[in-house]
Amino acid sequence: MENQLWKRKLLSTWRKDQQWYADKLAILRSVRSSETPPGDIQSSPTGETFKEYVVSEQTPGELQRHEILYSSVAVGIVLIVFISVGILFFLRRRKTKNADEEHAASSILVYPSQQGTAPQFLTKEIHFSLPPLRSTSLGDLTEPDDSDVDTESLLLPTVSNQRSNSFSCYGLGVIEPALYKSTLDLDEIQWPEGHIGRIWFSLRYEPSTEKLLVSLLKAKNLPSRTVGTVNSCDPFVRLHLMPDERRYLQSKQKKKTCNPYFDETLVFQVSQKDMSDHTLKLTVIDGSRTKRRSEIGHVTFPLKDLEIGDGTEQQLFKLDLEKEPQEIKSNLGELLVSLLYNENLSRLTATVIEARGLKFQGDKHEAYVRLTLNQHYRSVKEKRTGVARPSRDGAVTFTEGFNFKLAPSQVDISSLAFHVFQATSGYGRDKLIGKCVLGSYMFARGKALIQWNTAIANPMEQNQQWHILCE
Structure with missing residues (x-):
């Protein structure tokens, strides 16, 4: 407030001086033109008369320089005032912002309150804790004490093999390897003579969407393309819904292996009323580098034997490959x-x-x-x-x-x-x-x-x- 009053007073004084100097300049010009001094001249705001001003031998050039000087001083003072006000406003705003950040960092914003004229915010602290690790899927892990938690014990152990995605279509959850240990572990199996391979797959039918989901897991003991060599086979699986064999689905090809892991899920669209009339056929084919494909063998599964249920559980199958389709044996005639x-x-x-x-x-x-x-x-x-x-x-x-x-x-x-x-x-x-x-x-x-x-x-x-x- 004091700064504004001082500013107004300075501007008023400066305007009076400007008017007085302008009057003097006009009188001086009139005297020189008529060469007769005026009879009665008013005194200046400082008490000087026209004669004293003439005696002082001030010229019009000097009056103009004084005008420029006073104008520059006034403008400089105004700029200094404005800069000072701006700096004070900036410092105050920055101080308020830092205080708000410190208040916000101390707690978590939850929701605004409906009471009061201005919005008020309530805060609360959120505590969390790590869940205990499962010993069934991650091995034998000792559960740490609550008092002293070791961060290294919470890290998952590294697994060398890749994670299977063949059951990704079956919803959220964890596959228990113990359920399939007896059916998927073939390290100690002795294959019979003339065996051309075995394939593992699972089936699930969703009545709501009329989808048949076929998950290819793996195949074992496929014959090598060249006699006397090992893993000279590039297998892939082709799936048909019999009796229509023009339309088929095909898995990715695995290179140089007689025991491939597929881990793929393929989907057929088939209505529930047609399930009993169709048969799923899986054909294992060896595709060599020369683009010559030879059929290793195939398996068939009648879909009428599939338990549909509510469509949430998959059924696992393992079947040996056959070279030629077996003749249908029936006592009907x-x-x-x-x-x-x-x-x-x-x-x-x-x-x-x-x-x-x-x-x-x-x-x-x-x-x-x-x-x-x-x-x-x-x-x-x-x-x-x-x-x-x-x-x-x-x-x-x-x-x-x-x-x-x-x-x-x-x-x-x-x-x-x-x-x-x-x-x-x-x-x-x-x-x-x-x-x-x-x-x-x-x-x-x-x-x-x-x-x-x-x-x-x-x-x-x-x-x-x-x-x-x-x-």
């Missing part, structure tokens, strides 16, 4: 069919000749065959034979032929299914005895595939074959 393909008319003629060894139930032994032409997995045409009774030797003779429209471009996506039913009396539902499917590589294997390919490759030639019925 056999069916003799014949195929004839006319390429010019795009017509397939299927003849149901005879059935033997049918497994009937009840006293009434009568059977018929229903033929279904499928393209992809959609039914296109259905036909059926008449009802026939078995003879004394147990054979049921039909000898009926049926024609189906089949273009050459549809051969690879088509199949022909034969369902043998036992006819029931009254309003009861006919019972399915067994079935067999003939078609391309997408739908059939073994004799069924050979007969289909032979009939298509040799038009106008009849080809007949016995087929074992399956469920």
Whole structure:
């Protein structure tokens, strides 16, 4: 406040002096022009008269220099005042900021209070402690005392092998190695003669998302590509959902090992109602550097044998690799069919000749065959034979032929299914005895595939074959 009053007083004095000097300069100029001194001249604020000023021999140049000097002094004083005020404001603000930082560092901000006109903040201290280490997954660890905690005992032990990520899709948690010790430890196993390898995998099906998760763990005792060498194998696994083998998933290739660790999870999208109709096939293939791939072996697993449950638990399997698909053995009976393909008319003629060894139930032994032409997995045409009774030797003779429209471009996506039913009396539902499917590589294997390919490759030639019925 005192600084402002002093400033105002200084400015008032400076303005008065400026006005007085301006008046003197005007009078001096008028005297020189008229060469007659004025009669009555007012005195200056300091008591000087015009005559005294003339005697002092001050010139207009000297008056101008005095004006510049007084102006410079006044501006300098004003700047000094402003700089001093700015420095005081800066120091005060910095002091307040340091005090706030010290207050904030002493505790943790929790939430603002709703009481009072200004926001008030409450603080509290948070204490934490390290949890005890698990002895099951990290080995035998002694739990430290609470009074004296050793930081080195809290460090995890270094593990030489890599961490498996094959169960990452199964949610949070820790895999207990003890659960799989009896199934995954193969150091002391003696392999039989002619063994071509064994594969470990786990399955889990999620009904909510209709996803089948296949986790490839590892394979053991795969044959070496070159006789007399060790680990001359570059294996990878190809997964199919039978009967559709055009679509597949494939794992990463492992280099120069006969005992590969895959640790991969692959996902198939399959509805729950189709689970019983599909079979999972895992084929182990050796891919050499010359890009020539040779199939080592394969395993199959019918998905109808998988326990679905609530979809939270995985099931572990270990299966030996097979070179050729095993022939289906069944006591349901056999069916003799014949195929004839006319390429010019795009017509397939299927003849149901005879059935033997049918497994009937009840006293009434009568059977018929229903033929279904499928393209992809959609039914296109259905036909059926008449009802026939078995003879004394147990054979049921039909000898009926049926024609189906089949273009050459549809051969690879088509199949022909034969369902043998036992006819029931009254309003009861006919019972399915067994079935067999003939078609391309997408739908059939073994004799069924050979007969289909032979009939298509040799038009106008009849080809007949016995087929074992399956469920």
